[in-house]
Amino acid sequence: MKEIIAEIITVGDEILIGQIVDTNSAWLGSQLSEMGIRVKQISSVSDNAAHILNSLKEAATRADLILITGGLGPTKDDITKNTLAQYFHTEMVLHPATLRRVEEIFSTRNLPMLDVNHMQAYVPANCTVVENSKGTAPGMWFDEEGKVYMSMPGVPSEMKSIFTEGVIAKLHQRFIMPSIRHRTLLTAGIGESFLAEKIKDVENKLPEHIKLAYLPGLGQVRLRLTGYGEDANALDLEIANFAEQIKSKASSYFYGEGDDTLGKYIGRLFAQQQWTLSIAESFTGGYISHLITEVPGSSSYFVGALVAYDNEVKIKELGVHRQTIIDHGSVSEQTIIEMAEGCRKALNTHYAIATSGVAGPEGGTEAKPIGTCWIAIACPDGKTIAKKYHMGNDRHNTILRSGIVALDMLRKVIEGL
């Protein structure tokens, strides 16, 4: 079977001068490689027609599929689509369905339509429009001289929705894909090298055609198994077998697969058991509540949170004793337990999470350096479990990491791990 080669071209000076990080290419790269398409090169080029033309020509010498993002939209002078028309020696034509969509978007938002917005409905005559359900710039599919070119806007949410809603199906129709099967196992609460040590026996046994990748994140490591072959079902069985072996080596750290998140996992637990949850946040400042409420349907189990930044709020709203804070400080085992129990009582829930810590950059002491943090879980049986952590000295990462650690601690408490 012939391997399908893709290249990605991102258009925009803002990437070249480092003003924004190109996350689109990484996302597309992972989507394509999951489909069994090999990405050979990613190129970021300037908002300049000659440069874009040159990149298209170079990419066409190497690839079967060329994905282009960016350089669409009114203030970019639609450089990409005009250049594509030039590349294919064709004219720009009005696409009536796109015009209706753009008009609809403006009328829904009760905004007047400008001339530049009208121009968004013009596309090169040889393209097939792939609808953009999140914005005004249409996706454009070209199939010329045996190669496919797909142009999408650079706004990540629009690009992703065009790709998943329109492009994936068209690629499956157009190309014969080899079988590449992926499975991603999610862990929390264990570092990459410790995890590697635990599962090394299984890793050493993996055959040539099954690869294992470690994808570390803040407080989490994802493990991706990828198998290559002719028979998708046989591959799935083989990967499933290794996945089970890997999980059995460190079972308490694995909580889900694929696109799952700790927030969703906890949401399912609470919804099934008809439990309710509340949160008392100090230094995490609302971030844990955000992780919980990002999940659709969270209103069925999440009652609310008290972001008790100021000690007076801890005292008044959570019922923490003033003397506890005076004696032990707000970042202490005693205070965190009173916060969790006070929150559980005030918001009348089955479980409550509480956090208190030193996020920095100010406020660190020798006894409680920046990154020191207490997390507690108050449980329906009246017990409260409290733990101390060190989260490092970067404020932003400390907040994000603590969110994950708190949710993972709740999971472990509930599951008795």
Place this chain on the structure above:
Amino acid sequence: MKEIIAEIITVGDEILIGQIVDTNSAWLGSQLSEMGIRVKQISSVSDNAAHILNSLKEAATRADLILITGGLGPTKDDITKNTLAQYFHTEMVLHPATLRRVEEIFSTRNLPMLDVNHMQAYVPANCTVVENSKGTAPGMWFDEEGKVYMSMPGVPSEMKSIFTEGVIAKLHQRFIMPSIRHRTLLTAGIGESFLAEKIKDVENKLPEHIKLAYLPGLGQVRLRLTGYGEDANALDLEIANFAEQIKSKASSYFYGEGDDTLGKYIGRLFAQQQWTLSIAESFTGGYISHLITEVPGSSSYFVGALVAYDNEVKIKELGVHRQTIIDHGSVSEQTIIEMAEGCRKALNTHYAIATSGVAGPEGGTEAKPIGTCWIAIACPDGKTIAKKYHMGNDRHNTILRSGIVALDMLRKVIEGL
């Protein structure tokens, strides 16, 4: 003055398959453009000698300076440096100072040195080694046929330290730099095309050597002015003049410059005035509190938040009347005003923000479709301003956009805009 053109080549399959996002290129792009060097293209290529060779040749046709990251180190078979030796038709030679450094690192860590670690001290004969103070793979500078090539490891901390400690000074010695000056103006609360419409007179007047770029985000648009020329001071003055003209066309939408955020801007306002802030969040679920508490020093003005997801919490903790919710619903002008005023009173602050809306995917009705949202600001003078918004139908983006809109509404209320 001749413009200096750079290209960046990143080597590694992990970038192409989307396993990691290429943040090195963005960092290098911003460093180079601050020095006045124009980045023309960024290319990510696979761990493959033929592909790397081809990229080097292509880049050399366009650029004066070629920065290469990645593909160094024992597990990569040092593909980049061996390919560079091949590209320059030269031999690998031992670099004694690098060998001493590698030996030192291993002995400090009390680890045995393997053969592959020895190999790290070999470099192409025609290079100048630039020391890597953070790791074992050396930086390599080549000056051949009028072009400079600089190869660095892909680990971001090592790459950054080699670049800042060794490369910047060498570039200033080797090239005569033109002046490139940037200034980024931040706006909130206005869409890209409306902003363009308002400032088009100024935009049309911009001379050839000053460019304006629109960088849209959720609820925010950044405007970047870039000037090219000989005299940095004259450029700064010229850009400042245009920046003032642009701001004067839409002054109420501009809140800051550069790396500023609405959260920081509001933080400065509150800290200066010694005001305090509290937040009552329903559907935004803690996200606004997160935006406020991300800012270092926020504990001096942020007292706390009530994430009142459940109506009972709105009633009990915020003092919203049960009858108000029964009569008008929780997403209504009446309820949002009671939430804001109740929060301001309960947490005893100068200002309070309140949000209530339908984030979706469930819960939309004809009268209140998904994306409907009310935001209110309760003020120290006892007045409360409430506004209704439509935020679109994507849960995740609705929450994120509402966070920005709420902070921008607070800014405008305080500034009487």
